[in-house]
Amino acid sequence: MDFFSEKFPDDADGQVLKNLYEDGVDFKQPQNVDFFVAVPDKESGEAILKLLREDGFNSELEQDEKSEEWTCYCFVRMLLNHQDIIDIQKRLDELSEPFGGYSDGWGVMVD
Incomplete structure (x- = not known):
């Protein structure tokens, strides 16, 4: 397995x-990663927000x-690691699904 296929699996997260x-992003330094959770309305969003904060987000x-x-x-400060990103998105889905929310991607600000 080469460096790219090991570090960057063939999926949307791997491509990002x-x-x-x-x-040129430094993968040896923690980065500020923004994860997005789509919510159906303000009321659901406030319930999800409470759960996210209780879970440490x-x-x-x-x-x-x-x-x-x-x-x-x-907002998560973390090393850019494919499995960790997948795990966080799964956790966001678990917390938000009861209120109609879902993990809707992530991003990093690049200078």
Whole structure:
């Protein structure tokens, strides 16, 4: 198995990691990763936000002005590791699904 297929599996998350690597992001240093949780409405979002915070996530709830869609943002400082990203998204799904929410991707700000 070569470096790329081991570090960057052939899925959407692996592709994002590969792009970040190619953009020069230092994988040896922790990065600020934003995880997104789509929520159906403000009331559900507030319930999900409470659960996320109780679970240790630094989170906030926002509504997009144009689309009017609600999103919980979770901020995690972490090393960029495929399995850890998958595990966090699974946890976000577990916490948000009872309220109609779901993990809706992640991103890293690149200088």
